[in-house]
Amino acid sequence: MSAEKIRRRTVLGTAAAASLAPAGLLTGCALGSDEGNNQAEGEKNTKNPLGVKEDAPLDVVIFNGGFGEDYAKAHQVMYKESFPKAEVKHTAVVEIGKTLQPRFIEGNPPDFINNSGSNAMDAGKLVAEEQLTDLKELLDVPSLDQPGKTVRQTLLPGAVETGMFDGKMFILNYAYTVYGIWYSKKLFADKGWEYGKTWDDHIALCKKIKASGMAPWTYAGVHPRYMSWPVISTAVKFAGKQVALDIDNLVPNAWQSEGMKMAADAWYQIVKDKYILDGSPGLDHKQSQTEWCKGNAAFISCGSWLENEQAAVTPQGFNMTVAPTPSLGAGDKLPFAAIRGTAGEPYIVPAKAKNPRGGMELMRHMLSMKGAKDFTGKVKSLTIVAGAADGLSFTPGLASCVEAIKASGDNGFNWIYQIYYRKLERNLVDAACGEFFSGRSTPAEFLAACQKGADEIAKDASFKKYKRS
Amino acid sequence: MKHGKYPLLAAFLLPALGLYGVFVLAPYAQAFLIAMTDASGLSNRYKFVGLDNFVALFKDEYFRNALWHNALLLVLLPAITILLGLFLASLLNVGGTSKRAVSGLRGSGFYKIIYFVPQVLSVAVIGVLWKEIYNPRSGILNSGLRAVGLDSFAGDNLGNPDMAFWLVLAVMVWANVGFYVVLFGAAMSSIPRDIYEAAALDGTSRWTTLFRITLPLVWDTVQVAWVYLAVIALDGFAIVQIMTRGGPNFSTDVAGQRMYDTAFTDSRFGMASAMGVVLFFFTLSVTLVALRLTKRERIELA
Known part of the structure; x- marks a missing residue:
């Protein structure tokens, strides 16, 4: 009866082969190699304060969970209006980690990620591995549609805190939970x-x-x-x-x-x-x-x-x-x-993205009054943009959240x-x-x-x- | 024909060997190497740390706890599944009441189908199905217990660390036993009927027939079953991941689950690979031991 023999051979053969395999070659392809990346950069001006290269393609990956993907498509349409020459590639997946980990290891991550869901990548580790772009620059440029204010000045108090690691802002937590x-x-x-x-x-x-x-x-x-x-x-x-x-x-x-x-x-x-x-x-x-x-x-x-x-x-x-x-x-x-x-629902721009400025610019569009209102209207969740929920009609649960936040005021904690x-x-x-x-x-x-x-x-x-x- | 034999053989073998090498052997080898790094799985930065991961694993009480559960499964799953499989198979094939011909119980064809059904369900379906059956509020297990007045036995099921492991084990037995009923049944049907008739003439009891005649003659199949089940017991990941994720309080944790969490929740691919390597050698030695212990001369029936 050969089933038993085959089994034994397989097991022994595997062990033998495993111990003989050539070393460096294999780790090379499993763990990736370090290659420099040319990052797209354009000229900074008042209409383009982050210096986005106008025709640089933008690679966006969205978590397709409770919020769906329609809101993200709407944000991308706004981006296209500002940068008509840019090609925006939209991908929506459920398993963020499984989809993107290989790309991080290859050094070829997308430009913008909604790192969320049960398979999200560990944020603390991503920061520790220096895989994320510091978003500070985004906070200090003018808001897209609120004249005279920087992006930072349009946000709710404490909104950026959850994305801070040792004084640097690596994660934009967009929804207010x-x-x-x-x-x-x-x-x-x-x-x-x-x-x-x-x-x-x-x-x-x-x-x-x-x-x-x-x-x-x-x-x-x-x-x-x-x-x-x-x-x-x-x-x-x-x-x-x-x-x-x-x-x-x-x-x-x-x-x-x-x-x-x-x-x-x-x-x-x-x-x-x-x-x-x-x-x-x-x-x-x-x-x-x-x-x-x-x-x-x-x-x-x-x-x-x-x-x-x-x-x-x-x-x-x-x-x-x-x-x-x-x-x-x-x-x-x-x-x-x-x-x-607290601000929840994390968005990141990888450090090795080809178009990190485009990724940040898309965030700037999300953080505009128009982008935030659109999000709240579509997914029934608040954003970190102050006042963006004003004038919208709410479902009962969301209405109670708005009231609770107002009542809590500066006593809110996290x-x-x-x-x-x-x-x-x-x-x-x-x-x-x-x-x-x-x-x-x-x-x-x-x-x-x-x-x-x-x-x-x-x-x-x-x-x-x-x-x- | 003779001269062309080797190229022909090679043409058939090499592609398969190549695929096997790329998709089975190379990943194994990579796992061994990654196990000696501190790779996170989130970037391409890593450094070699030698055997540090293994030293840390040795001290890791969570991994020990998980391995302990695998060891329990290793003993219990094959034992229960094989005993139950043998029992059911002999009822279906040689347990009939007719004195003249050796046959199964009435309706055995129907039972065979019933037992085999879990085999065609995917592990994911089985896991979700049983999760609902075990649901303490609306699952049929507790509803059934309450319906017959055994309210005090209707507990938290998978929410109770004292019960969860046994409930998962029961699902694993349920999912596997059907296959072995069919396997043992096939082996039993190849036993010459006159042996049973001779035994019947000598007036042997059913149990004696089972242990003295049937079992020795299907022993070959039993040992194969043992090895397969041992390998399943050392894995157990899929069903645990779907039903409990190792909880509550790590009471159903298995090495595969720990490895998954370490790789994908904690982002420590190096450490997770080290766990894989430990599990690899564990599986290898269990298999070798099982094959040695169950080795016996084959009985020629013809």
Whole structure:
């Protein structure tokens, strides 16, 4: 019987061949080689402040996800109007990393990338490998359609911060995202419930909701990191923005600060008192959000993409609304209205692009009032361009985000350790949240597990460390 | 004809060998070399770090945990699948109640199709299908348990680290067993019927027939099955990636998943290649050991 023999030969043969293969040649083609790139550059003038070469082709790759690709095509049409001689190549893919990694290794990346989705390339690593163009120049040129203002002056406060690495801006985060606790305004109106502004009120409301036969909470058990957001938010509001700063900067014991302890203790109550929908630990984000839309749970933690993501299954008149996390008490450093708002949806210009100035110029078009209004109209998401949403009509969820941002004002906060060190949130904090919210670990064990993850990153030299202040 | 033999052979063999070299051997060799660099997979900058990656791997508790799960699978998956496969195959082929002729149970043709169905589904379909079956709220597993009053057994399924591994294992067995039922069935049908008749005349029980007659005569096929299943157990990536991504809390993590995360989430291609190399030698030695241990003289039936 030869099946067995063939198997054995294959295995042995492979081993032998592998050990004999010529070395340098093979790494050469797998890891790429270094070649200089001629980058297109034209003459700078008032109409062309970035010095784009007018006829240089522009290679654009867009993530075809929640926002689709139509908005990007509209931006490219604007670019074509400014540079009629330029040829714009538009590609839209779902798997950004798989599509583009080989091009980065070859030293032949596109000029403009929407590096997003679950297969996005690790931003921290791209920066560490010096693969991205510093976008500072873009910020300091005049806005496309707001006379007398630089691009920087047209943006919301804090909009560029999430793209900064050691003082340089490598990522343009274009969409403005709000993270909070979501509920159905209609449901609350029907039942006569009111969203609790303090933790005690929240727990009292949970008790009421549970008594009515409904589960107060559900969460994405398969991606439990969604629940790390309200915990950290609670801590930041209690103890101030330093909490988030310390976490981002990998300060020793940042996860076990007084604020984090208070927050974890508070949130443990919804676990202990069984205020979480049965089976939640086994649901993924879509499944849990659908349970929530079906009215099986009252609250869910998510970002402002929720409305778009759930559009197909949200009942008529559901009226989804975002709210800040409840305050722990009167001693909180930030007011109740403070909410986590951040620029999200990353766009980059590779350092080795053939037409980096064209890539930045396309960003300048996106950041124009016209480009931003068009984006918000098409994809129902805010942008970082101040005032671009004025005069547009909103869906209920988006309207609540606009209100929340306005109410939050300067008290808005954010953290970006997940941009610096993707693994820490996606792998390590995620696992710790899973144990905590399914009731298998105590608040102290939960924070210790998060801290252990942060410590592992901190002492691992293969992660380039970033600091912000 | 004799003179033209070698060019003809070469014409058939070389293209295949060439393709094999380019698409199988060369990537293997590259993996060995990349494993000794700190390549990120995001740029063409890298430097050789010797065996640093392997030293780091040796200390990496997550990788150890993943390998441990592969080792568990290595023992459990072949054992369960082969036992179940043998049992079902003998019911279908030689387990019939008729005393006169050796045959399968009634309706065995139908059962064969049922068992074989998972084999025609792709791993992705199987993963998504079972993810829904295991859905704690609306999946048919928990609904079924509740319907028969076993509410307390309706748990978080894939959300529970104590259960997730076993549930994934069950899916792997389900997905594979059909093929081995057919494989063992084919082997059993080549066993001469008079052996069974002789045994029946001597009054042997069903179990004795299975262990003393059927099993020794299909042993050859069993050992092939063992090797195939061992290789599947050392991989396990696709089903884990689709169903759990190694969670919750790393309870279903396998080396393939760790390698994927290291390469594509952490952007450490050098380290991921090192994991691949470790897995390569692991698979190689398991295969060799399995082939040696199960080696036996072939029985000529004709």
